Amino acid sequence: AHLDRIAEIDDQLGAFLHVGAAEALDAARAADEAIAAGQAPSGLTGVPIALKDVFTTTDAPTTCGSKILEGWVSPYDATLTRRLREAGLPILGKTNMDEFAMGSSTENSAYQVTRNPWDVDRIPGGSGGGSAAALASHQAPLAIGTDTGGSIRQPAAVTATVGVKPTYGTVSRYGLVACASSLDQGGPCGRTVLDTALLHEVIAGHDPRDSTSIDAPIPDVVAAAREGANRDLTGVRIGVVKQLQGDGYQAGVLESFQQACATLTSLGATIVEVDCPSFSYALGAYYLILPSEVSSNLARFDAMRYGMRVGDDGTHSADEVMALTRAAGFGPEVKRRIMIGTYALSSGYYDAYYGQAQKVRTLIARDFQKAYQDVDVLISPTTPTTAFKLGEKVDDPLAMYLFDLCTLPVNLAGTAAMSVPSGTASDGGAVLPVGLQIMAPALADDRLYRVGAAYE
Numbered sequence: 001a002h003l004d005r006i007a008e009i010d011d012q013l014g015a016f017l018h019v020g021a022a023e024a025l026d027a028a029r030a031a032d033e034a035i036a037a038g039q040a041p042s043g044l045t046g047v048p049i050a051l052k053d054v055f056t057t058t059d060a061p062t063t064c065g066s067k068i069l070e071g072w073v074s075p076y077d078a079t080l081t082r083r084l085r086e087a088g089l090p091i092l093g094k095t096n097m098d099e100f101a102m103g104s105s106t107e108n109s110a111y112q113v114t115r116n117p118w119d120v121d122r123i124p125g126g127s128g129g130g131s132a133a134a135l136a137s138h139q140a141p142l143a144i145g146t147d148t149g150g151s152i153r154q155p156a157a158v159t160a161t162v163g164v165k166p167t168y169g170t171v172s173r174y175g176l177v178a179c180a181s182s183l184d185q186g187g188p189c190g191r192t193v194l195d196t197a198l199l200h201e202v203i204a205g206h207d208p209r210d211s212t213s214i215d216a217p218i219p220d221v222v223a224a225a226r227e228g229a230n231r232d233l234t235g236v237r238i239g240v241v242k243q244l245q246g247d248g249y250q251a252g253v254l255e256s257f258q259q260a261c262a263t264l265t266s267l268g269a270t271i272v273e274v275d276c277p278s279f280s281y282a283l284g285a286y287y288l289i290l291p292s293e294v295s296s297n298l299a300r301f302d303a304m305r306y307g308m309r310v311g312d313d314g315t316h317s318a319d320e321v322m323a324l325t326r327a328a329g330f331g332p333e334v335k336r337r338i339m340i341g342t343y344a345l346s347s348g349y350y351d352a353y354y355g356q357a358q359k360v361r362t363l364i365a366r367d368f369q370k371a372y373q374d375v376d377v378l379i380s381p382t383t384p385t386t387a388f389k390l391g392e393k394v395d396d397p398l399a400m401y402l403f404d405l406c407t408l409p410v411n412l413a414g415t416a417a418m419s420v421p422s423g424t425a426s427d428g429g430a431v432l433p434v435g436l437q438i439m440a441p442a443l444a445d446d447r448l449y450r451v452g453a454a455y456e
């Protein structure tokens, strides 16, 4: 049914870069047999899933939305891919994304535009717009994203779906093509909080192949989602982040947020305002730390090891082949960030930019620590505005970066957060989805699910 739905509608939406129909059907048949034999490996056996094209798969190309990896097939599965297969989830295909996960609208994909199913003239969010559009248009009941600065939560918010950025280190990055290693985290996306929790349980857990993987028990997110469904938040303390509202936010988004606060109060929660002064510097710090890591990570695309090779005709040196390939293979946003990062890391500038940004990062983590002494979770709008029109911000990188204002602090601190649908707001006559962001301390991901399920 989902493959039929993809065939019916994805021409109009562009959510998938690759559909693996035969492989998905094989996996579905195997799942049916396992279920018939009473040996289903997980509660999600047989439930199909869409995978962001940044996780390696041995049976489909992995492009990361970049021409430099066109047609490249990995010799190994990412740990997350392997976990999905072992739990019996058929993988429908690979979803569109901003090139190497850099972007907020999926317009930086080298292959195609993805449209928001709620209004096809608008962006589906980014970088994981393909996964979110697939979910919102019922092409897949579950999807996987990655969140480096909001790329799971922000697409979820603008498509009225649920997305979770788990605690850093709890979902393996082995086989997740790196954007910024200290920020990247894979995570679950669904249409309900409980669906998302069931997927979270499948993908999270220690992996010795990822040196940043945490060897600690994963909180019981499924039990928390079920508890939340009782819609009783008596005793739960919720903090509203003062710095994540106000000027620059769309009026309808702020109204929806006020209503969310009223709803949470009516469910029994206590709401207080919390001051996180360093959050105002998150955007500046993120857009130094991320490009710095990008400039290093993307050095591996050297025309020798993976994918595209340009100018290999006997007349060019190896250095020239590398330069020609990178010039042709990377898009403008990737080049911009490689240049910013190289500059920020260069001797003489390192202390002023990269070193300074790392200090801000510590201050942001301390703001969170202090806040969580008094409250169980923090909340804010997920995005300052609803989905904007395709093409509206492509020529204005700074305006594009500002769309991530609310989601970045969590990645810098390595903590956990969810976006859950929170009604609608109008923009120029269009009625569009709004998201509520719920944030929790590291390894307290279960709190997101309890509050999210109570609220949804």
Ligand code: GLN
Binding pocket: 101, 102, 103, 104, 126, 127, 146, 147, 148, 149, 150, 151, 152, 179, 290, 404
């Ligand atoms: N939009 C942010 C960026 O461009 C976040 C991307 C992400 O989370 N992968 O960096």
